Amino acid sequence: MNHSADVVIAGGGIVGAACAYECARAGLSVTVIEGAIIGGGASAAGMGHIVVMDDSEAQFNLTLLSQQLWSERVAEMTDGVEHLPCGTLWVAADEEEMAEVRRKRAFYSQRGVPVEMLDSRQLAEAEPHLRPDLAGGLLVPGDSVVYPPVAARWLLDRCGARVLTGVPIATLDDNGATLEDGSRVSGGVIVNALGAKAARLMPSIPVTPRKGHLVITDRYPGFLRHQLVELGYLKSAHSAGADSIAFNVQPRRTGQVLIGSSRQFGADHKGIDQPILSRMLRRAAEYMPRIGSLIAIRAWTGFRAATPDHLPLIGPMPGASRLWLATGHEGLGVTTALATGRLIADQITGRSSPIDAAPYLPARCIHG
Amino acid sequence: MAERVTIFVDGRPIAAERGATVAAAMLSAGIRAFRHSVSGEPRAPLCGMGICFECRVTIGGEPHRRGCQTLCQDGLEVSTT
Ligand SMILES: Cc1cc2nc3c(=O)[nH]c(=O)nc-3n(C[C@H](O)[C@H](O)[C@H](O)COP(=O)(O)OP(=O)(O)OC[C@H]3O[C@@H](n4cnc5c(N)ncnc54)[C@H](O)[C@@H]3O)c2cc1C
Ligand code: FES
Numbered sequence: 001m002n003h004s005a006d007v008v009i010a011g012g013g014i015v016g017a018a019c020a021y022e023c024a025r026a027g028l029s030v031t032v033i034e035g036a037i038i039g040g041g042a043s044a045a046g047m048g049h050i051v052v053m054d055d056s057e058a059q060f061n062l063t064l065l066s067q068q069l070w071s072e073r074v075a076e077m078t079d080g081v082e083h084l085p086c087g088t089l090w091v092a093a094d095e096e097e098m099a100e101v102r103r104k105r106a107f108y109s110q111r112g113v114p115v116e117m118l119d120s121r122q123l124a125e126a127e128p129h130l131r132p133d134l135a136g137g138l139l140v141p142g143d144s145v146v147y148p149p150v151a152a153r154w155l156l157d158r159c160g161a162r163v164l165t166g167v168p169i170a171t172l173d174d175n176g177a178t179l180e181d182g183s184r185v186s187g188g189v190i191v192n193a194l195g196a197k198a199a200r201l202m203p204s205i206p207v208t209p210r211k212g213h214l215v216i217t218d219r220y221p222g223f224l225r226h227q228l229v230e231l232g233y234l235k236s237a238h239s240a241g242a243d244s245i246a247f248n249v250q251p252r253r254t255g256q257v258l259i260g261s262s263r264q265f266g267a268d269h270k271g272i273d274q275p276i277l278s279r280m281l282r283r284a285a286e287y288m289p290r291i292g293s294l295i296a297i298r299a300w301t302g303f304r305a306a307t308p309d310h311l312p313l314i315g316p317m318p319g320a321s322r323l324w325l326a327t328g329h330e331g332l333g334v335t336t337a338l339a340t341g342r343l344i345a346d347q348i349t350g351r352s353s354p355i356d357a358a359p360y361l362p363a364r365c366i367h368g
Numbered sequence: 369m370a371e372r373v374t375i376f377v378d379g380r381p382i383a384a385e386r387g388a389t390v391a392a393a394m395l396s397a398g399i400r401a402f403r404h405s406v407s408g409e410p411r412a413p414l415c416g417m418g419i420c421f422e423c424r425v426t427i428g429g430e431p432h433r434r435g436c437q438t439l440c441q442d443g444l445e446v447s448t449t
Contacts, residue, residue, distance in 0.1 A: 218431075219431075295421075295432050
């Protein structure tokens with residue numbers, strides 16, 4: 001069977017769903033093609049932490065706009081989205097990391113994001129299971145947690161896009177997509193939102209998979225109150241090429257504790273890497289000694305879509321006339337999905353955007 | 369004769385033999401709901417050997433302890449909620 005639409009979106013993860021939502025709301029007809037299950041890729045494997053980040057102005061602007069869009073949307077979304085407005089607590093282990101807390105506090109405050117600095121005692125009160133000798137932390141109360149697969153489903157249901165699932169796309173071209181069963185979907189604009197697999201169908205785009213491990217526990221309501229992230233995180237996350245782990249734990253609305261995180265390049269199999277998993281859990285127990293007594297019920301892995309400059313690719317594909325990209329969101333794609341959808345719809349319809357779209361344009365690193 | 373101890377299940381005293389499992393003591397006392405599942409179903413021991421996790425109770429304030437893998441001691445506090 002053959003279809004056509006104004007916009008054809010390849011990939012039904014949180015990014016594809018957000019693009020569909022914004023394009024449909026802008027009055028365009030939209031078809032989404034998902035080879036497996038809506039929201040079943042990285043969007044199901046990740047942590048679902050909605051977080052404002054400050055690695056660069058471009059990253060800050062995209063995450064802040066997204067956080068604002070999420071707080072507008074979650075109010076309407078179904079309960080299954082499991083929204084938890086728990087905030088982020090960046091944890092400083094020593095005085096050196098407290099200097100980073102102060103730098104972060106200044107950065108966020110100057111840009112109007114409410115934050116609160118905690119000393120050692122206040123940190124212990126905020127999270128009683130942290131080890132007592134930590135230096136302090138920075139609380140960002142506007143951050144939150146969601147369950148992305150349900151959010152992706154909601155965005156698609158709400159916007160009325162046509163959704164085709166179950167048959168993967170074999171090839172993408174300037175006029176549309178050819179599915180593995182030979183059927184054809186043509187469109188005015190074709191958006192590649194295939195996440196970590198984006199480069200499989202378009203080998204010239206610089207997106208590589210970056211593997212991550214997570215562990216979830218049984219239900220321990222009240223064990224954890226905020227998403228906790230160690231401040232060594234930024235250093236380790238960005239040491240490209242090297243495997244890294246960090247203390248990054250998240251309370252779920254069910255009372256479960258989601259334990260992360262790891263980052264590996266070059267690992268292309270989905271299985272658990274036991275040495276990485278052990279290092280990750282040992283790190284968590286260094287910060288929260290009692291975490292080792294909780295019962296873990298499941299461990300899994302997922303792949304982030306990494307780009308060389310850690311910014312996503314949002315906009316037209318250089319050298320193509322109607323192919324667009326919405327991928328490369330690495331470890332922030334749940335957060336940044338909503339702003340990505342907005343920027344894509346704005347650019348397709350010629351509307352102005354709430355933020356400057358230039359830093360995310362694929363033309364910065366792909367030459368057509 | 370084996371030594372008798374008393375454990376407390378949701379505050380109710382239950383006589384047991386020292387060395388018996390908490391699950392055995394609770395079942396002999398007629399307790400059929402060790403916990404309730406997320407959807408509200410009552411749950412009780414299935415395998416009796418530490419594998420199925422159906423016998424979980426809170427013991428001494430610690431949640432998700434397996435009743436079939438914990439031995440009775442005098443004064444042990446068990447909660448099924
Ligand atoms: C361990 C881990 C932790 C993370 N934690 C966070 C976090 O806390 N906060 C945050 O914001 N982000 C986090 N992320 C990142 C976030 O999960 C991703 O950036 C985001 O889910 C990307 O969404 P996506 O829609 O681009 O990709 P995906 O969800 O992977 O969607 C792509 C879709 O394309 C489909 N597809 C692929 N190939 C084809 C084909 N040929 N034909 C048809 N369909 C195809 C796939 O089935 C998939 O559903 C984390 C990621 C990982 C791995
Ligand atoms: S009854 Fe199966 S684990 Fe206890």
